[in-house]
Amino acid sequence: MAASNVVDVLERRYETYSSAKPAAPFAVRLNGSSAQRVGQGEPAFTIRVVDPRGMRALAELDQFGVAVAYLQGWLDVDGDLAAALRMRDFFTDFHPLARIGRFTPALLRGGRLADDSRTIGHHYDEDPDFFLTFLDRRHRLYSEGIFVTDDEPLEEAATRKLQTAFDALGVGPGDHVLDVGGGWGSFAEFAARRGVNVTTLTLSRPGARYMADLAKRDGLPMRVRYQHLFDFVPDRRYDGIVNLGATEHLPDYRTTLRRYADALRPGGRIYLDALAMRRKHMASTFLKRYVYPGASAPLLLHQYLRAVARSPFELVSIDDDRHNYHLTCAHWGRRLDDARDAIVARWGEPLYRRFRLFLWGSATGFDTGLVQAYRWVLRMPEQTGAARRSAV
Template sequence: MNARNMTVAQMVEAFLEPDAPVQVRAFDGSRFGSDDAPLHLDIKSSRAMYYIAENPNDLGLARAYLQGDLDSPELLPGNPYEVFKQLTGLKSYLRKPGKVELARIAAAVFSHGVHVPDPPTIEGPSLSTRLREGIRPHTRKGDAATVSYHYDQSNDFYRLFLGPSMTYTCAVFDTPETSLEDAQAHKLNMVLDKMNLKKGDRLLDIGCGWGSMEIAAAKRGINVIGVTLADEQVEWGQEWIKREGLEDLAEIRLMDYRDVPESGFDGICSIGMMEHVGFKQYPAYFHEMMEKLRPGGILLNHQITRTNSHDGKRAGSFIDRYIFPDGELASPAEIEMTIQDNGFEVITQENLRQNYAITLKHWTENLQAQWEQAKSMVGEPKARLWGLYMAGSRLNFEINTIQVHQFQCIKPDPDTGTSTYPLRPWWTR
């Protein structure tokens, strides 16, 4: 057969065993797999093929999906989790095509000319583009740009899936049946308890988001400063503090944590912010925390982690372009070593991986339930993007590709060391 006449189904057949539990239906009328397969994928245009040929990874597939060129009748609006799970199951049916097959596929794809379709308009710039624009990773300018890219969206859109707590980090569940709101409230209180804070104490919250920690702390009589680089979050948080009548105890600033002039805090928490810091900046970051804490003060550091130290630190192409530009993850062992090397004593390290999977289940189900409103707020491609990201993250937490850890760390007192905290855990998990 002439390579130019090779069908999409034949291309798929080069990568999958004939009994793979999927049917692929293509724009050229060809089909791979049986009608009664549990999963059906529709390749709706040649643009999908060019996206995948240019980037045969998560970026190419994501572009095709976000543009509507790759779809499935099994996809739930805003919640593609079940389809992701079935796609993961196809790994055991993969086959490695030979050089001749790969050459035929390339000839078929490019037989009508080399096309490089424009990426979706919601895609962020590549690392090389950011560098040309003078936005270097993990500098003050770079951090401000990347945080703004992710968080300065519609606050009302985030509320659709986060719920009234506006807490964009892992909740902590007593049971799988615990409500999202109860689990988020439990997480906030657990963090405050782990820092052993009392009424009148001073707390610094780095990467404070929309202010849920500030509200929880101030209601306990704790004086709290929250800092973020996202304008939308500052506006929301300041209004929330005012509505609660907590202005005398809580404030939120548009500020880089390195620019906070105060020190001597009784506690510092960093909940879901370290993913933006960059692995090479960890020593400087923890040194800054040490400088801002009083002797005997506690740092609670909560961050997504790699399962091991062998994988690269950078996120994949999809995450870099669409979600967290310049995001990096390290293993819990690497993080704990850096914490200790900067003079802290680590009291506990806790893995909350399963809790984050349940949290993401709630978020994707919320987005699914509010799908039409989400599309009207941000457009279908961006609404699809958040469902794609959260469903994929849920699956990765479930299969232990990534984890999330809390590190409870105390700054030694030069006179008493770290013998000032109780002998046994004093908080309720």
């Protein structure tokens, strides 16, 4: 398709799109030609086509095709990437066949542990040093911080988040906590340095090695298990359970709550957080194919709370964390961009581009309300173990 025809397609789409919602004007630079503006006003960003395949992706007005073209370097975005991502629905995203794989029974893909390990590993099995280029430098927390002001340093927000989770559990020296999805040991280290014994479950082998090395190096009371929650057989009743961002990888809420009930002592508490959406299929095709493939899915709060109502747990509190997650992802995105040259030199351009779309796309998703986030606390009432098990 000729360059002029591509611009015509984009202008017609812009006219329709901007009649229904606010739209930022932008520019398109095709085949080294001068930039052509789409919409009225100063362009907020410029889409620069580098390869004919990028031109075809734009002409098809397909969101996933444009994302792939960006990942492959067939097109680029100069200027405000966040402004571009706020207009992601300028392009359609209808790819039902791309989602079929997540509904294939895990048995056909090698069983639950193998399937979840493979899909979680797709995101988390990068070199831990890569994640450390954009996470907070104090705790390595791969979850939203809690900010008092929008301009607060990320490290302060991360510390406040971990202190909030720790306090919510009500644990102290000598107690035992189960950490589900330990990441790079942010909560485990925080609690262990306060005398709490932590058992961490993870399905990331690099994450498991990182945490085991940390525990050995600093002599911390941390046990690290490469094990799925559903396969874990606790050797004690834990005083508390923490889950920072792993609920998205445990979409079987009823089974998850049953496993928590098996592991938690009467009177114990669980602290959790997760990103959420209103419907199961709102996640983009890009997210499902390149970031979180498999059965992982954003929290569906209404379904989760129905499962809680059918469990023995009490809901102690729930907080809206959407703005906190927006601020956190924006911090991560800026840090990733600041480290671009080092990331590309060590791990390659494709990894940088994949996480750049993910982090800035998440930041704008939280900012616009496309994506929500919550943190909440559950409590196991004081009752006998038999009564608790029969109630789940």
